[in-house]
Amino acid sequence: MAFLLEIRLHGRGGQGAVTAANLLAVAALRSGNKDAQASPFFGAERRGAPVKAFARISSEEINLRSQIYNPDLVIVLDQHLLDLVDVTEGLKKGGTLLINTKKRPAEIVSYFPNTIRVATVDATGLALKYEIKVGGIPVVNTAILGAIPKVTSAIKIEKIIEVIKGRFPGESGDKNAKAARDAFGMTEVSP
Amino acid sequence: MKLIMDTANHIAGEAAKAARAEVVAAYPITPQTTVVEYIQKLISNGEFDADFICVESEHSAMAATIGASATGVRTFTATSSHGLLYMHEMLHWAALARLPIVMVNINRTIGPGWNIWADHQDSMAQRDTGWLQFHCGSNQEVFDTVIQSYKIAEAEEIQLPIMVNFDAFILSHTSMPVSIPDQPVIDKFLPKRKPVWKLDSSDPLTHGNIIPPDPYLEIRKSMQESQDKARDLIRTTAEEWKKLTGFWHGGTVEEYRAEDADLVVLAMGTLGSEAKVAVDRLRKERIKAGVFRIRSFRPFPIDEIKKLSEETKLVVVDKALSFGGEGVLYSEVKSALYGRKNEIFGWIAGLGGKDVSWQDLVQMVKAVKDGKAKPVNWQKGGKGAITGFI
Amino acid sequence: MREIFTTISRPVKGATEKTGQWRTFKPLLDKKKCTRCLRCWILCPDGAIQRNEDESVEINLEYCKGCGICANECPVKAIRMVREE
Numbered sequence: 001m002a003f004l005l006e007i008r009l010h011g012r013g014g015q016g017a018v019t020a021a022n023l024l025a026v027a028a029l030r031s032g033n034k035d036a037q038a039s040p041f042f043g044a045e046r047r048g049a050p051v052k053a054f055a056r057i058s059s060e061e062i063n064l065r066s067q068i069y070n071p072d073l074v075i076v077l078d079q080h081l082l083d084l085v086d087v088t089e090g091l092k093k094g095g096t097l098l099i100n101t102k103k104r105p106a107e108i109v110s111y112f113p114n115t116i117r118v119a120t121v122d123a124t125g126l127a128l129k130y131e132i133k134v135g136g137i138p139v140v141n142t143a144i145l146g147a148i149p150k151v152t153s154a155i156k157i158e159k160i161i162e163v164i165k166g167r168f169p170g171e172s173g174d175k176n177a178k179a180a181r182d183a184f185g186m187t188e189v190s191p
Numbered sequence: 192m193k194l195i196m197d198t199a200n201h202i203a204g205e206a207a208k209a210a211r212a213e214v215v216a217a218y219p220i221t222p223q224t225t226v227v228e229y230i231q232k233l234i235s236n237g238e239f240d241a242d243f244i245c246v247e248s249e250h251s252a253m254a255a256t257i258g259a260s261a262t263g264v265r266t267f268t269a270t271s272s273h274g275l276l277y278m279h280e281m282l283h284w285a286a287l288a289r290l291p292i293v294m295v296n297i298n299r300t301i302g303p304g305w306n307i308w309a310d311h312q313d314s315m316a317q318r319d320t321g322w323l324q325f326h327c328g329s330n331q332e333v334f335d336t337v338i339q340s341y342k343i344a345e346a347e348e349i350q351l352p353i354m355v356n357f358d359a360f361i362l363s364h365t366s367m368p369v370s371i372p373d374q375p376v377i378d379k380f381l382p383k384r385k386p387v388w389k390l391d392s393s394d395p396l397t398h399g400n401i402i403p404p405d406p407y408l409e410i411r412k413s414m415q416e417s418q419d420k421a422r423d424l425i426r427t428t429a430e431e432w433k434k435l436t437g438f439w440h441g442g443t444v445e446e447y448r449a450e451d452a453d454l455v456v457l458a459m460g461t462l463g464s465e466a467k468v469a470v471d472r473l474r475k476e477r478i479k480a481g482v483f484r485i486r487s488f489r490p491f492p493i494d495e496i497k498k499l500s501e502e503t504k505l506v507v508v509d510k511a512l513s514f515g516g517e518g519v520l521y522s523e524v525k526s527a528l529y530g531r532k533n534e535i536f537g538w539i540a541g542l543g544g545k546d547v548s549w550q551d552l553v554q555m556v557k558a559v560k561d562g563k564a565k566p567v568n569w570q571k572g573g574k575g576a577i578t579g580f581i
Numbered sequence: 582m583r584e585i586f587t588t589i590s591r592p593v594k595g596a597t598e599k600t601g602q603w604r605t606f607k608p609l610l611d612k613k614k615c616t617r618c619l620r621c622w623i624l625c626p627d628g629a630i631q632r633n634e635d636e637s638v639e640i641n642l643e644y645c646k647g648c649g650i651c652a653n654e655c656p657v658k659a660i661r662m663v664r665e666e
């Protein structure tokens with residue numbers, strides 16, 4: 001049976017949601033999947049405004065070129081977006097919502113439909129800890145990538161670390177990789 | 192062979208580099224901009240040995256490309272939408288001058304209302320310029336098609352420019368895995384250009400002098416003969432590439448489960464790729480459907496389409512429209528099948544980037560199967576906040 | 582057999598025959614007045630003025646169409662146009 005995972009990322013312009021989608025797709029290929037796609041929301045994006053990015057991962061060649069309406073996994077890079085955007089829109093029953101927040105799943109699970117799993121990780125805390133900042137603002141995209149292998153077996157944490165180090169060489173890559181590794185350990189998933 | 196994950200725009204730049212284009216003249220326009228940025232970066236890093244000519248418009252971009260190509264070198268450019276329309280006069284010029292320019296056009300619709308998303312209205316408006324026009328369904332196909340296009344365009348019997356089209360954002364800004372063959376493999380497939388005429392001060396000549404009606408008719412006929420000859424060459428070039436690299440996207444047409452199909456979807460670009468998903472679903476419901484993804488719109492694959500049985504019903508999905516006429520692809524298919532019994536149905540869909548999903552395509556095929564389709568049909572749009580009837 | 586057919590022209594002498602026959606007026610050059618500035622040689626639209634090694638000029642009446650540009654442009658009036666007999 002062909003495996004297909006459709007992912008939507010919510011972030012703010014400049015937070016690196018598109019980069020995260022790209023790195024995620026590369027890590028998926030290296031984890032043994034046959035095909036992957038990563039794309040921004042099709043249109044003009046502005047720094048600070050809510051933005052979306054998308055990824056598809058499959059065990060087969062992907063011929064789909066239409067947009068993703070019913071993701072299996074939604075990743076929220078900024079918890080404040082929860083007040084602005086319906087992040088669960090179209091999320092499949094049994095799908096997973098992964099949020100960057102200090103809160104634990106048990107504290108927030110009641111806000112969401114009980115048909116989905118909720119996972120949380122304090123990616124902002126990790127970005128601050130490892131001083132991953134651009135213009136003084138913490139960048140959470142690499143940290144949250146580390147949480148993804150916790151919610152899907154299609155992507156391996158080693159491959160996430162590998163693509164992060166490949167994308168950001170030297171000390172910066174080490175910091176980003178550490179943040180991702182910590183995130184993998186810290187991510188909690190609702191039952 | 193190197194596997195990279197990148198957008199079709201960057202891949203187009205990689206292809207121009209791999210083809211060893213010597214001159215690139217281009218003007219940026221959304222969604223083509225990142226092609227130009229990427230090539231300029233490669234050139235300034237010393238990874239791509241080409242001259243980049245900055246110009247003030249697309250008309251000039253094509254004029255400079257024509258000038259460079261006329262000196263006998265390999266040239267590349269890229270544009271989109273209004274940029275392509277602004278080039279229109281020079282597109283005719285390039286083809287009549289028999290210059291084997293390869294250009295990437297990122298299919299984007301035309302304004303107003305301002306819209307940066309994909310449909311095929313821009314390239315369809317260039318249908319009669321004499322250019323060969325190819326459409327791609329994946330980033331790998333973009334790379335492979337650009338390389339193949341130089342070989343086809345520069346063939347002694349062709350000597351015509353080629354427009355390699357792909358859909359705005361759906362490919363241009365979407366990352367997909369692409370395998371790039373080693374440079375010696377590409378060099379072997381695509382040797383240095385051998386111009387049949389060139390501007391050379393040591394052997395002076397002019398091109399485009401005044402020409403009376405009798406020979407003028409002959410030069411136009413010669414262009415048509417070259418277009419006709421290209422049909423075979425497109426297939427054999429793709430076969431040669433397959434032998435070297437393993438990659439195959441079809442000849443003038445990519446056929447998918449069409450052999451025994453009662454209903455065949457004809458579409459171009461990414462829509463043709465999505466149609467494969469629709470066909471897989473329909474087959475699960477025991478509906479014998481197939482896909483003809485038209486790779487070469489010019490020359491039009493008349494013979495391939497004629498191979499379909501007269502019992503086959505055709506579902507032609509157009510992302511462009513000839514106003515006062517009908518869908519452009521729809522017209523072309525009907526014309527190719529003149530005198531035959533096939534029932535042919537057309538859909539106008541996906542204009543201005545309106546998403547056409549496999550579910551939409553399944554509905555179209557089912558409507559034809561159940562006798563509910565009209566000859567010409569429209570996908571349903573919406574009103575939105577800033578439009579209205581006056 | 583030709584592969585493609587297109588509009589290439591190479592420089593040839595007298596592609597439209599002996600155009601000197603088109604003339605109504607012909608230029609007459611007064612070599613004594615000529616300063617060898619070569620203006621006529623540059624400006625002749627038909628290349629009908631020859632430049633010699635010593636920078637003197639000759640008018641080739643086989644191809645001169647008699648347009649009179651040389652006479653008009655000559656700064657010392659060394660060329661004048663006269664009606665053909």
